[in-house]
Amino acid sequence: MVTAMVTARLSPGRVGAVMGRNVDALRSGPSYLLVLVSGFFEPVLYLLSIGVGVGSLVGDLTVDGRTLSYAQFVAPAMLAVSAMSGALAETTFNFFFKLKYAKVFDAILATPVRPVEIAFGELGWAMVRGSMYTGAFLVVMTALGLVEPVWALAALPAALLTGLAFGAAGMAVSTLMRGWQDFDLLSTGQFALFLFSGTFSPVRDYPAALEWVVHATPLYHAVELVRALAIGAPGWGQLVNAGYLAAMAVAGLWFAARRVDRKLCV
Amino acid sequence: MIYARGLVKRFGDFTAVDGIDLEVAPGEAFGFLGPNGAGKSSTMRMISCVSLPTAGELRILGMDPARDGTRIRGRLGVCPQLDTLDPDLNVRENLTTYARYFGISRAEARRRADELLEFARLTEKAASPVEPLSGGMKRRLTIARALVNEPDLVLLDEPTTGLDPQARHLLWERLFRLKQRGTTLVLTTHYMDEAEQLCDRLVVMDGGRIVAEGSPRSLIETYSTPEVVELRFGLEELDGYAGKLEGIGERLDVLPDRILLYAPDGDGAAAEVHRRGVNPSSVLVRRSSLEDVFLHLTGRTLVD
Missing domain, CATH: 3.40.50.300 (P-loop containing nucleotide triphosphate hydrolases)
Structure with missing residues (x-):
């Protein structure tokens, strides 16, 4: 899988051109910019309402032998969620629109750019967008005193990896979508992950069977990884989390590139 | 290339x-x-x-x-x-x-x-x-x-x-x-x-x-005649006329709405139509086009 990608000889220039197209599109219209900005506020609002608001009712809790305020517990999860949503917004709705309706990729494939370069370019742009959310959110967390500045820096790459994994997976899923209706399913799935990935309560408090299900889902690994770094307590388990996300990124990219090829190059 | x-x-x-x-x-x-x-x-x-x-x-x-x-x-x-x-x-x-x-x-x-x-x-x-x-x-x-x-x-x-x-x-x-x-x-x-x-x-x-x-020119020369006469007959059945027009020009096509006569000399063919006592509602003599070539090659008009 990985070798297939390497032997495909990606051209950085062409991948950059695909990313550049999105930068041009962003500059071209204010509507796109609005969508982008709104994506930042969602997790911040959750953090304030639940982390700080509900947190004042919940009190402190203990994770890995450390005592945390509820807001400290929820904030890293919201960081992971914001990385996930930022990347997904770009690689699901926007990607699907370009793939199916605007025929943007049809036009691009008539040039030297290849499907795998479209996949990398689109994911690259999703990462740019995702890292803007992530960076801004970390600043908010630091300003609210919910993370030590040093550990905020450590959490940044973890959040970026989260964006990469979800961006790639979102792109892969988008190639399977039949129409906009299918996105309702995706939103539901995304919301379920948002609620039950150890975001608002520790997974060990779940029933045992459910706990195993959660262990298999991606946002759980992202939350674990980001939270461990944000609270300054990384362990060996985080290697598993990181491995899971990396595998998800590679598989998603490979699948998406293959599907674009199968769909458009016939 | x-x-x-x-x-x-x-x-x-x-x-x-x-x-x-x-x-x-x-x-x-x-x-x-x-x-x-x-x-x-x-x-x-x-x-x-x-x-x-x-x-x-x-x-x-x-x-x-x-x-x-x-x-x-x-x-x-x-x-x-x-x-x-x-x-x-x-x-x-x-x-x-x-x-x-x-x-x-x-x-x-x-x-x-x-x-x-x-x-x-x-x-x-x-x-x-x-x-x-x-x-x-x-x-x-x-x-x-x-x-x-x-x-x-x-x-x-x-x-x-x-x-x-x-x-x-x-x-x-x-x-x-x-x-x-x-x-x-x-x-x-x-x-x-x-x-x-x-x-x-x-x-x-x-x-x-x-x-x-x-x-385009050689295709027209090969598969058609220099000129074409288009005959229209109001709403009547066209097949009846086809028999009477037999032999004028080199070839004849009956389309749903008109009859086409392929002839080297369109005006001569049109005159012959009248001489045989056939009176179409309209007669158009025109140069042969690729449309005629297509019609000849595929046996049908170029419609979707």
Whole structure:
């Protein structure tokens, strides 16, 4: 899988051109910019309402032998969620629109750019967008005193990896979508992950069977990884989390590139 | 520029292109003529290296699409059948951004965009979004976009379908200028007049095969007569008249709404019709066109 990608000889220039197209599109219209900005506020609002608001009712809790305020517990999860949503917004709705309706990729494939370069370019742009959310959110967390500045820096790459994994997976899923209706399913799935990935309560408090299900889902690994770094307590388990996300990124990219090829190059 | 032998494209059980041979020389304007579903677009997609042949040999610019697709596409200009302009970009950005896919520098892309906007008569629309443009403007922009990499070979899939007559003529004039500059053009069309206007040489396709090949003039000479007489008879059955007209000119076709007489001398044939006591409601003597060639080759009029 990985070798297939390497032997495909990606051209950085062409991948950059695909990313550049999105930068041009962003500059071209204010509507796109609005969508982008709104994506930042969602997790911040959750953090304030639940982390700080509900947190004042919940009190402190203990994770890995450390005592945390509820807001400290929820904030890293919201960081992971914001990385996930930022990347997904770009690689699901926007990607699907370009793939199916605007025929943007049809036009691009008539040039030297290849499907795998479209996949990398689109994911690259999703990462740019995702890292803007992530960076801004970390600043908010630091300003609210919910993370030590040093550990905020450590959490940044973890959040970026989260964006990469979800961006790639979102792109892969988008190639399977039949129409906009299918996105309702995706939103539901995304919301379920948002609620039950150890975001608002520790997974060990779940029933045992459910706990195993959660262990298999991606946002759980992202939350674990980001939270461990944000609270300054990384362990060996985080290697598993990181491995899971990396595998998800590679598989998603490979699948998406293959599907674009199968769909458009016939 | 293009060399194909036994080219086949199948989609599952359906054979879109059924073993065609063709060669296109540099500087030539070459046309694929045929009804919808004849295999023109499938052939164009293979030539533009986005779709690989199922079987047969294909060389574009001397290279193999299966191996050198990226390099070949870098030297092609493609104007697809349906506009694929980028709705998130304005007119000018549609050119500059597209240029970047070919690895053209930003400065050079801007220079070429200005030149092409001039060529496509879209300079005043440079900052406009794409969506409100007229069909003709969109088409011209698509063609301008296809030229942004200064291609050796320009592929146009039904360049004027759906445009009003004025827009078509402007487009033809622009394409003619390209041709004069020595750009090799390959186009598909189901308009006879378009093929006659633009093509040095063309093939008529039907059912995935090539049924005739030549210059517009030679095809007309081979498959038709210099002149055609069109006879219309109000609402009556036409078959009854066909018997009475037998023997006038070289050939006769009964269409649903009219009878066509193929004759070297149209006026003479029309006079003979009257002499036989047949009085059509209208008589039109005209020069033979590719439409007649198509009718003769496929046995039907060119309707979708």
